[in-house]
Amino acid sequence: MRKNNEASRNFQCAPAAACALAASMACGGALAQATPAPSDGPMANDFFGKAKAGVMLRSSYFERTKPVDTDPHPDAWGVGGWLWGETGELNQIFSMGGAYYFVGKLYSPADGGGSFILDDQNSGYGVLGEGWGRARFGDHAVTVGRQALSYNWSLDGIYRTYNRYDGAFIGRRDVRAMVPLDFESATVNGKFAGDTVRYYGGYAWKMRQVNSPKFYDLAKAALLPGDSDGMAYGGAQWKITNDLMLQGAYHNVQNIMNVAWVDLDYVWRLGSDRYVRFDTQYIYQNSSGAANLGEFNTWNWAGYLEARPVPWWIPYAAIGFNGDGDELRSPYSLGPSYLVQRVGENAKAGEKTLILASTFDFSTLGARGLSFDISYGWRRDRHVKGNSAQPLSDMNELALDLIYSVPKEAGLPAGTRTRLRWAKVNEKGDRFAGGAITTVNEKYTDIRFDIQIPFNF
Numbered sequence: 001m002r003k004n005n006e007a008s009r010n011f012q013c014a015p016a017a018a019c020a021l022a023a024s025m026a027c028g029g030a031l032a033q034a035t036p037a038p039s040d041g042p043m044a045n046d047f048f049g050k051a052k053a054g055v056m057l058r059s060s061y062f063e064r065t066k067p068v069d070t071d072p073h074p075d076a077w078g079v080g081g082w083l084w085g086e087t088g089e090l091n092q093i094f095s096m097g098g099a100y101y102f103v104g105k106l107y108s109p110a111d112g113g114g115s116f117i118l119d120d121q122n123s124g125y126g127v128l129g130e131g132w133g134r135a136r137f138g139d140h141a142v143t144v145g146r147q148a149l150s151y152n153w154s155l156d157g158i159y160r161t162y163n164r165y166d167g168a169f170i171g172r173r174d175v176r177a178m179v180p181l182d183f184e185s186a187t188v189n190g191k192f193a194g195d196t197v198r199y200y201g202g203y204a205w206k207m208r209q210v211n212s213p214k215f216y217d218l219a220k221a222a223l224l225p226g227d228s229d230g231m232a233y234g235g236a237q238w239k240i241t242n243d244l245m246l247q248g249a250y251h252n253v254q255n256i257m258n259v260a261w262v263d264l265d266y267v268w269r270l271g272s273d274r275y276v277r278f279d280t281q282y283i284y285q286n287s288s289g290a291a292n293l294g295e296f297n298t299w300n301w302a303g304y305l306e307a308r309p310v311p312w313w314i315p316y317a318a319i320g321f322n323g324d325g326d327e328l329r330s331p332y333s334l335g336p337s338y339l340v341q342r343v344g345e346n347a348k349a350g351e352k353t354l355i356l357a358s359t360f361d362f363s364t365l366g367a368r369g370l371s372f373d374i375s376y377g378w379r380r381d382r383h384v385k386g387n388s389a390q391p392l393s394d395m396n397e398l399a400l401d402l403i404y405s406v407p408k409e410a411g412l413p414a415g416t417r418t419r420l421r422w423a424k425v426n427e428k429g430d431r432f433a434g435g436a437i438t439t440v441n442e443k444y445t446d447i448r449f450d451i452q453i454p455f456n457f
């Protein structure tokens with residue numbers, strides 16, 4: 001890893017105001033405990049007495065070699081995270097919170113770019129990423145403001161719950177960057193029937209990209225053409241039994257696209273923590289409004305198989321077929337798709353995808369918190385939107401992940417984790433570009449390393 005002598009000069013700290021806000025919320029808890037409760041009862045004092053705050057410290061490194069040496073290398077190394085605070089509930093109804101995101105530059109080459117760790121000028125930055133108010137009425141809540149969204153919900157007792165943690169086509173997309181996506185939005189969520197049914201929905205009018213200090217409309221923020229005033233969306237999740245779950249959602253992104261998807265997940269329990277899991281999913285997308293991306297419609301079907309025959313071994317596989325109308329898009333989250341690897345994410349038009357993989361959980365063998373994942377993906381029959389006579393090259397990807405979640409006995413805060421990711425990609429075959437078809441054989445690597453340490457005040 002190359003060094004940068006200017007690292008210390010490029011680091012940007014959170015401003016004093018944000019520090020004071022989080023510190024006051026943390027101190028507020030201590031002050032409230034020492035102050036007698038008001039005459040209307042202890043509930044009103046929960047607003048301060050149950051306030052909490054903390055900081056998530058992160059460092060991330062990303063490097064991807066490019067097939068052509070003259071291309072800018074998207075390399076970067078940053079340090080930062082977010083400083084957060086949240087009140088308790090006033091009369092068990094109203095609460096508020098916020099988070100200040102900050103990123104400092106440790107390294108980036110002069111021609112670097114596109115790493116999604118530093119901003120567009122390869123510099124550090126700071127932004128009030130979250131600032132929201134929430135009204136809760138029993139099991140139902142309304143939240144307004146800047147939010148980082150996640151709708152992940154999975155069947156109990158399965159290992160791979162993290163592979164589609166956003167749970168929808170709007171979410172955090174917290175994969176290789178220093179900080180997640182967040183949205184200016186009004187949202188609702190809740191649960192019914194003994195928490196076997198959950199729902200969510202809302203309207204998002206602005207988004208902050210993972211490497212941006214500013215919020216923009218949903219076209220500009222997602223690096224798409226034109227403009228979009230916002231996204232309306234809604235979804236539901238139903239645990240029919242402890243072993244069967246049905247979920248789906250609809251998203252309308254003005255002038256961009258409509259997305260509808262449904263997913264059925266089933267686990268066959270073999271006793272203890274052994275199981276076999278089957279999942280099937282269907283996604284439909286088409287153009288919306290002014291159609292900034294052009295008129296299109298496409299679909300994607302995927303099947304997923306996961307097993308845990310012994311505690312330390314979790315083999316899994318995914319297969320997918322994408323329509324000819326266009327590529328599958330997920331610009332506002334990582335998405336709920338099973339077809340994601342390190343480099344290959346959303347399927348191109350016509351793509352047939354096969355991924356074979358295994359996770360090894362060494363915790364069950366005595367190495368607490370250590371796991372290793374290996375996957376190999378084949379992506380075939382890809383072409384330009386709506387035209388199979390304009391091919392795109394095949395893609396093969398080998399991806400490796402080594403993850404260490406530090407156990408409590410190590411003395412570090414709960415949630416401390418480090419991860420090393422490596423992938424090698426080979427794109428080979430005919431490719432249509434610039435009005436002509438050429439034959440390519442390109443190889444490149446993708447290296448990522450991150451560490452996070454959460455502290456609660």
